[in-house]
Amino acid sequence: MTHPHTPGERLARALEAASGIAFAGARLNPVRGGCINRTLEVAAGGRTYFLKLNDAAALPMFEAEVDGLTALAACDAFRVPRPLACGATDDEAFLLLEHLQLRPLASAEDGRRFAAALVALHRDTGEHFGWTRDNYIGATPQHNAPHDGWARFLVECRLMPQLRMARAKGYAGALGRDADKLLERIPALFLDYRARASLLHGDLWNGNAAIAADGTPVLFDPAVYRGDRDADLAMSELFGGFPASFYTTYRSTWPPAEGYELRKTLYNLYHILNHLNLFGRGYLGQAERMVRTLAVELNR
The missing domain is CATH 3.90.1200.10 (Aminoglycoside phosphotransferase (APH), C-terminal lobe)
Known part of the structure; x- marks a missing residue:
């Protein structure tokens, strides 16, 4: 059984600066599935978000994903998770997405x-x-x-x-x-x-x-x-x-x-x-x- 943990201070600050969402005291729950990124559900401010993490060098990969999601959303044929923040600390790239059931x-x-x-x-x-x-x-x-x-x-x-x-x-x-x-x-x-x-x-x-x-x-x-x-x-x-x-x-x-x-x-x-x-x-x-x-x- 996995237990929730909190984001590191540096990551929490970066997420908050990029998204405007307060992440102090947020809880992270690992999600199974991806073999390329670390994926987590984030509970913050009474809402749930989906977070992808990777090494800082992977930031271009996340930026390309935002571009792709934006293109799919503009076509309006499918629902896609809305990108909320994308960026990196000195050692970690992140992509914060809308959480969908x-x-x-x-x-x-x-x-x-x-x-x-x-x-x-x-x-x-x-x-x-x-x-x-x-x-x-x-x-x-x-x-x-x-x-x-x-x-x-x-x-x-x-x-x-x-x-x-x-x-x-x-x-x-x-x-x-x-x-x-x-x-x-x-x-x-x-x-x-x-x-x-x-x-x-x-x-x-x-x-x-x-x-x-x-x-x-x-x-x-x-x-x-x-x-x-x-x-x-x-x-x-x-x-x-x-x-x-x-x-x-x-x-x-x-x-x-x-x-x-x-x-x-x-x-x-x-x-x-x-x-x-x-x-x-x-x-x-x-x-x-x-x-x-x-x-x-x-x-x-």
């Missing part, structure tokens, strides 16, 4: 509501692929330089940086040989498929999605950019997936174009490579299989 997507109605909200998010389109700033996918820097072409953005800002990291960590071998062929062939996949530059959550697995107490769909922990909407849909199928009603509703409202299954593997390769780079060799076999499958399909 959340539950996982479970019912058929949850799936339908979430799908309708995601369609609305994806209908928010722009002129270029990428984003106004770089951000993070988990703890990995994510490059978002604006591009006119989706295939080039996918190669230069998504797959190539992850493959470079994988090779630097010693995961070359078959991954490297087949990956080089794959990168050369990716533009051919998009000769007859015109992706729109939709607003994406960017890290849409079921752990970053929830339902609020009033039934409203909620998104958090974004890695936003503008890209092919299928990239969000593809990642939703990784790591457990969403209720069947979510996919039925989304696809009946806005069906993916022909070739989605191949694009799904391509887009999810980015996330599996990222997990390989973040968490190690346990993801190498899956990455190799995906690269081989794509290389074979694209060389037919």
